[in-house]
Amino acid sequence: MITSLDHVQLAAPPGSEPALRAYYTAVLGMHEIPKPPVLAARGGCWFQSGTVQLHLGIEQDFVPAKKAHPGIRVTNIEAYGARLASHGATVVWDDNLPGHKRFYSEDPAGNRLEFLEPVTAS
Numbered sequence: 001m002i003t004s005l006d007h008v009q010l011a012a013p014p015g016s017e018p019a020l021r022a023y024y025t026a027v028l029g030m031h032e033i034p035k036p037p038v039l040a041a042r043g044g045c046w047f048q049s050g051t052v053q054l055h056l057g058i059e060q061d062f063v064p065a066k067k068a069h070p071g072i073r074v075t076n077i078e079a080y081g082a083r084l085a086s087h088g089a090t091v092v093w094d095d096n097l098p099g100h101k102r103f104y105s106e107d108p109a110g111n112r113l114e115f116l117e118p119v120t121a122s
Contacts, residue, residue: 007053008070012109013062019108064110077117
């Protein structure tokens with residue numbers, strides 16, 4: 001029986017770690033967590049916020065996926081979208097998921113990220 005999702009692995013091009021660190025920490029508000037030494041030797045970086053972990057691994061012939069993405073739940077989505085936009089990140093709002101407010105953005109490697117918040121009926 002599956003009980004939870006441990007992490008999502010995304011790929012990134014060689015040498016992108018400084019830009020990824022700046023984006024995932026300063027823009028998204030996550031913190032970097034250490035990789036085990038044997039994995040750290042491969043490059044990349046890992047980030048966490050609460051129980052959510054995103055792992056960025058280095059891929060030599062990296063091409064960002066056009067559709068694949070993690071769906072990241074947030075609170076106060078309007079303020080969170082404004083935070084990203086104030087840091088120069090693209091924020092594309094989408095109202096095609098009933099019962100949710102959501103937007104898409106991209107990290108510095110071009111990985112698509114979906115941010116969503118359930119809407120309670122009033």
